[in-house]
Amino acid sequence: MSTLTAYKEHLQEIGKLQSSLALLHWDQRTYLPKKGHDSRAEVIGKLSKMVFELAICDELGRYLKELEGQDDLSLEDRASVRVVGKAYRRHKAIPPDFYERFAIARSRSETAWEHAKATSGFKHFQPHLEEMIDFSRRFADYYGYEKNPYDALLEEYEPGMTTSELNALNEPLRSKLVPFIKRLLGKGKRPQTGFLKRTFPIDRQRELSLRVLKAMGYDFAAGRLDTTVHPFTITTGPGDVRVTTRFTENDLLSGLFSSMHEGGHALYDQGIAPKLRWSGLDEGASYGIHESQSRMWENMVGRSLSFWTFFQPILAEVFPELAKTPIEAFYQAANVVEPSLIRVEADEVTYNLHIMLRFELEEKLINGRISVADLPHLWQEAMERTLGVVPEDDAHGVLQDVHWSAGMFGYFPSYMLGNLYSAQIFAQVKKEIPELNEHIAHGELANLLGWLREKVHRFGKIYEPKELMTLITGEEPDPSYFMRYITNKYSQLYQL
Numbered sequence: 001m002s003t004l005t006a007y008k009e010h011l012q013e014i015g016k017l018q019s020s021l022a023l024l025h026w027d028q029r030t031y032l033p034k035k036g037h038d039s040r041a042e043v044i045g046k047l048s049k050m051v052f053e054l055a056i057c058d059e060l061g062r063y064l065k066e067l068e069g070q071d072d073l074s075l076e077d078r079a080s081v082r083v084v085g086k087a088y089r090r091h092k093a094i095p096p097d098f099y100e101r102f103a104i105a106r107s108r109s110e111t112a113w114e115h116a117k118a119t120s121g122f123k124h125f126q127p128h129l130e131e132m133i134d135f136s137r138r139f140a141d142y143y144g145y146e147k148n149p150y151d152a153l154l155e156e157y158e159p160g161m162t163t164s165e166l167n168a169l170n171e172p173l174r175s176k177l178v179p180f181i182k183r184l185l186g187k188g189k190r191p192q193t194g195f196l197k198r199t200f201p202i203d204r205q206r207e208l209s210l211r212v213l214k215a216m217g218y219d220f221a222a223g224r225l226d227t228t229v230h231p232f233t234i235t236t237g238p239g240d241v242r243v244t245t246r247f248t249e250n251d252l253l254s255g256l257f258s259s260m261h262e263g264g265h266a267l268y269d270q271g272i273a274p275k276l277r278w279s280g281l282d283e284g285a286s287y288g289i290h291e292s293q294s295r296m297w298e299n300m301v302g303r304s305l306s307f308w309t310f311f312q313p314i315l316a317e318v319f320p321e322l323a324k325t326p327i328e329a330f331y332q333a334a335n336v337v338e339p340s341l342i343r344v345e346a347d348e349v350t351y352n353l354h355i356m357l358r359f360e361l362e363e364k365l366i367n368g369r370i371s372v373a374d375l376p377h378l379w380q381e382a383m384e385r386t387l388g389v390v391p392e393d394d395a396h397g398v399l400q401d402v403h404w405s406a407g408m409f410g411y412f413p414s415y416m417l418g419n420l421y422s423a424q425i426f427a428q429v430k431k432e433i434p435e436l437n438e439h440i441a442h443g444e445l446a447n448l449l450g451w452l453r454e455k456v457h458r459f460g461k462i463y464e465p466k467e468l469m470t471l472i473t474g475e476e477p478d479p480s481y482f483m484r485y486i487t488n489k490y491s492q493l494y495q496l
């Protein structure tokens, strides 16, 4: 057996175990009975350990070493060796007993965070957060970095991205976004939403989500839709990409857009070329690129006038009580801008400010330039400065997100990158399909999906984000596309 064949068989072994793990996770977050959680955690722990051992075993190290020296590999095989090799070295750099101590501390930290959030008691969480930061700094040291330990953490979510590059994207965006929001809220005309203040039965909301996912081109023979507390999309393997969403009786649009968001993630995974399966390349290029797909379907499509031209009659079939509501009213109601305390509820204009705030704080925390004890106060200050609203307690402030409690530093920027990438990619789609808006207004969403399949989805992880963006748009990531999109759309909506 050639080294390449042995290598691929090894990756298949890992892939099949991960497939079982994904299914167990999906079940855990949807239908698992309460009393099943303890034993499920043990099964997941056991399987995860098996995956980890296969991912760092010496045999794999030997395959990689041999293949890295081989210059006759295909594009896909070379990319696979690059991606798997990078992960291998990162895993290998972590001493197993260190990792075990981290896993135990993390689990305690997550519990402490839940408790602290429920009681809004930051003090209770503080020592755990300090510990998570210490661990993250040590992780960065083990991984290695040139200038900034935060770079080593970013690499996990956005390969090839550095802190200074992020700052270079942040600054021009913030300097335009903050005054634009001030002007919008000060001088603009706020959309009306009163007609949506009623109750919408969940079963009909579900029907509406099924209709929109179908229209987007989501393949129900290769997936399904279920409900959960915190919506997510999960791929258990080739041919099985599952979407979850959340419905609220008195908020029709929130459930619809949650389904479109997760649907966007799912279309990406459903579009990855079958030949990449179990090669280490059968996932999105990065968290940021993945988020660009969900954000595009949710915001650039779902919150557009063309979309509502197509979708209003469908909505009226499911909810006859809204049959007389004009298209324009839905478009307006879907695009209310309001500085708010909670990131996950933020509109597309203010959203990035929530992320910038987190990015700046966590980068300083990792570099020891601020202390955890000062965090609640610094959070309030930053909220006041950027969004002009201040939380009354820590539960609606620094304690609102789960990420830090789980030691996930470097994750937040992917949400912002997703927004920036989506605007840049969408501008390119419109350049190449000038009549895109008319297609969308007719419900012909297949044109857009076909384009994304061809230019983004099928490549999986073959290219790093910057490479992929350049390949698609001819330019490196550039925040001006997002700012132009926001300014054009909202100046018109708010009649500035």
Ligand code: ZN
Residues within 6 Å of the ligand: 010, 054, 057, 059, 060
């Ligand atoms: Zn092996």
Ligand code: ZN
Residues within 6 Å of the ligand: 261, 265, 291, 294
């Ligand atoms: Zn997402």
